[in-house]
Amino acid sequence: MPEGHSVHRLARQFGDVFAGQRLAVSSPQGRFADGAALLDARTLLSTVAHGKHMFLHFDNGLALHVHLGLYGAWDFGGDATFRGASSIGAPRKVGEREVFDDGATDPGAGGGPEYTGPPAPVGAVRVRLAGAHGWADLRGATTCHAITEAEADAVLARLGPDPLRNLPGDKEGFVSGVRARKTPLAALLMDQKVIAGVGNVYRAELLFRQGLDPWLPGRSLGADAAGGLWEDTVAMMSDGVRDGRIITTPPRYWTEPGAGLPAPGESHFVYRRHGLDCRICGSPVALTDLGARKLYWCPVCQQGS
Template sequence: MPEGHSIHRLARQFSDVFVGERLAVSSPQGRFADGAALLDGRVLESARAHGKQLFLGFEGGLSLHVHLGLYGAWDFGGDSTFRGASSIGAPRRVGEREIADGGAGDGGEAAYAGPPPPVGAVRVRLASEHGWADLRGATVCAVVTAPEVDAVLARLGPDPLATAQPRQRPGEEFARRLARRRTPIGRLLMDQSVIAGIGNVYRAELLFRARLDPATPGSSLGRERALALWADAVAALGQGMRDGRIVTTDPSFWPLPEGELPEPRDAHYVYKRHGQACRVCATTVLLADEAGRKLYWCPGCQSI
């Protein structure tokens, strides 16, 4: 499932290529025909992410609410003026790296003749004069009002990447939410009502970087350790948003020239490294089931 940094990159891409444009909205698949009809011909006014939730705000107070889930993805394309043609979402299909997909053929504006015929089950198509975006496979795809957007946000915890949040001090709010729960921290980090945007990769890597045993109750962390965990989440997801990939290891572990990102095998400390030696202490990295999701950790480093 795409984690929070990918959804914020999506919001930024929509802002770059569609905000301020009057869009043609359709549902080639047909499942979203009624919702598309409500949005068709309206100007897109904003694009906002909170955790794994994306809200595209249209004139008239309506928003398109999308949660990609495990299999959802957006594809983009357009002419030479359409910045950022790519695919974002569904890591099993396109990976953490966005994949270039220039829709103008040879890259020239004159070659662009509008969106291509839909391929597969396209739930929603957004199209402007210069480009298009197709949504497939999303868990949530709905037209919502402003009060309904507020209701979704009220159910979510603070987002390490959100610049404007209803709570003035999101790190303190995160610490308060942990302090109220004796649930293991390895489960709390995946609870979107505690912190929004963390998925399986960031969960494993943040706990390793904090040297935290995943079984540690949230209430036992204390304020200072909780705030340190929050600060590292802000840094890690910020790096992911900048690079378009989740890279959590220190550059000293990368056998590459300075400034280049590592290969996937060198990008993580423990995620998908079960049975291998820990990069730091050489203890075997373990794998367990935690509430139906795979949890990776090093029992040597993560003993606090």
């Protein structure tokens, strides 16, 4: 499932390529036909991401609410001026990239015949948004609804603070929310009512970087440690928005630190490294299941509270 940084990248991209435009909204698959009719020919005013939820706000007081879930993905394409990533979401595609390279040819933009509009939809396209220079197709999302602003506010009210929004009071709300629970930290970080946008990769890497025992009850975590956990989450996820990837290791752990971003196998401390030596202490990285998700951690380095 795409984590919060990908959803924020999506919201930023929609704002960059479609904000202020009157969009053609359709549902080639047919499952979103009623919602598409409500949004068709309306102007996109703004885009908001909160955790793993995205809201596209239109000029008629309605919003397109999307949660990608495990299988949702947006595909983009357009003319030579369209600067949209080819695809963001899951399942991942061979050759997918979330950072546009001005020196490369984008699969959906430029280098071809004159742009005459979106191509015929391929597969089960739940919703298509089309503007003056490009389009975006949504497939496989868990949530895709046209809702009122009040309904959007109600969704936000059910979610915890988003580190990538980091609004006033969010840090304090996270600290108090964590310290009020006896649930293990590893479960709390995946609870979207406690903190919005953290997924399995960030969960494992945050706990490792903070040296925290995944099974430590939230109420046993000191206020300073909880505040430090929030601040590291803000920093790590902000890096993810910038890089288009989750990278949690510093350059000293990379084979070619001056070459840009690290190889995938050098990007993380513990995630998907079970059985391999911990990068810090050399002990084997452990793996277990917690809440039906895989948890990676170092039993030696992560004993702190």
